[in-house]
Amino acid sequence: MKAALIEPFAIACMMDVYFRTIEGQEPNAEWDAKLSGMSKQFAKIKDKAAGWQQTAPPRTGGSTMQGGATT
Secondary structure (H helix, E strand, O other), X not given: OHHHHHHHHHHHHHHHHHHHHHOOOOOOHHHHHHHHHHOHXXXXXXXXXXXXXXXXXXXXXXXXOOOOOEO
Protein backbone atom coordinates (compact mmCIF):
# COMPACT_ATOMS: atom_id res chain seq x y z
CA MET A 1 0.00 0.00 0.00
CA LYS A 2 2.85 2.40 0.83
CA ALA A 3 4.45 1.81 -2.55
CA ALA A 4 1.17 2.61 -4.31
CA LEU A 5 1.08 6.01 -2.62
CA ILE A 6 4.73 6.93 -2.16
CA GLU A 7 6.25 5.84 -5.48
CA PRO A 8 4.04 8.01 -7.75
CA PHE A 9 4.63 11.01 -5.47
CA ALA A 10 8.40 10.41 -5.49
CA ILE A 11 8.42 10.12 -9.29
CA ALA A 12 6.43 13.34 -9.64
CA CYS A 13 8.89 15.12 -7.33
CA MET A 14 11.88 13.86 -9.32
CA MET A 15 10.25 14.95 -12.59
CA ASP A 16 9.60 18.40 -11.12
CA VAL A 17 13.27 18.76 -10.13
CA TYR A 18 14.41 17.47 -13.54
CA PHE A 19 12.22 19.88 -15.53
CA ARG A 20 13.26 22.84 -13.37
CA THR A 21 16.93 21.88 -13.84
CA ILE A 22 16.79 21.61 -17.64
CA GLU A 23 14.58 24.65 -18.18
CA GLY A 24 16.24 27.02 -20.64
CA GLN A 25 19.12 24.69 -21.48
CA GLU A 26 20.06 24.09 -25.10
CA PRO A 27 21.43 20.80 -26.44
CA ASN A 28 25.22 20.63 -26.85
CA ALA A 29 25.85 21.18 -30.57
CA GLU A 30 28.91 18.90 -30.55
CA TRP A 31 26.97 15.95 -29.13
CA ASP A 32 24.04 16.67 -31.41
CA ALA A 33 26.32 16.45 -34.46
CA LYS A 34 27.97 13.24 -33.19
CA LEU A 35 24.66 11.50 -32.53
CA SER A 36 23.09 12.68 -35.79
CA GLY A 37 26.08 11.37 -37.74
CA MET A 38 26.10 8.00 -35.97
CA SER A 39 22.45 7.12 -36.15
CA LYS A 40 19.87 7.72 -38.86
CA GLN A 41 17.19 6.83 -36.32
CA PHE A 42 18.39 9.56 -33.94
CA ALA A 43 18.35 12.13 -36.75
CA LYS A 44 14.81 11.05 -37.66
CA ILE A 45 13.62 11.37 -34.05
CA LYS A 46 15.39 14.73 -33.68
CA ASP A 47 13.70 16.09 -36.81
CA LYS A 48 10.33 14.85 -35.60
CA ALA A 49 10.85 16.49 -32.19
CA ALA A 50 11.90 19.78 -33.83
CA GLY A 51 8.52 19.93 -35.57
CA TRP A 52 6.57 19.22 -32.39
CA GLN A 53 4.55 22.03 -30.85
CA GLN A 54 3.06 22.08 -27.40
CA THR A 55 -0.73 22.19 -27.62
CA ALA A 56 -1.65 22.24 -23.94
CA PRO A 57 -2.12 25.74 -22.54
CA PRO A 58 0.07 26.75 -19.58
CA ARG A 59 -1.35 26.12 -16.12
CA THR A 60 -3.05 29.11 -14.56
CA GLY A 61 -5.14 29.76 -11.48
CA GLY A 62 -5.40 27.72 -8.33
CA SER A 63 -3.11 27.96 -5.36
CA THR A 64 0.41 26.63 -5.68
CA MET A 65 1.58 24.07 -3.17
CA GLN A 66 5.20 23.25 -2.36
CA GLY A 67 6.76 21.40 -5.30
CA GLY A 68 4.77 23.27 -7.95
CA ALA A 69 1.53 21.28 -7.66
CA THR A 70 -1.69 23.22 -7.99
CA THR A 71 -4.94 22.64 -6.23
